[in-house]
Amino acid sequence: MRKVMTVIYMDATAKLKNPENDNQINDWNTWCPGAKIGEVIDTELNPVAGI
Known part of the structure; x- marks a missing residue:
């Protein structure tokens, strides 16, 4: 089976x-704890990345 990794980029100023x-609510708890x-949104799972 082939493994896949997905990267999703969000605007650095995106607010919850x-x-x-x-x-x-479930998505918030799962993806933006x-x-x-x-x-x-600057969390461990969704850090603001410097370019």
């Missing part, structure tokens, strides 16, 4: 918006 449903609503 208030979740509108349970699916968005530690991120705070209204603040730039």
Whole structure:
């Protein structure tokens, strides 16, 4: 079986918006743990990378 790795880039100024449903809450907890609503998403899983 072939292994695959995916990299997704987000704008360095992307801010977490208030979740509108349970699916968005689940995504927040899964993919952006530690991120705070209204603040730039800069977490262990989604660090702001310098270019």
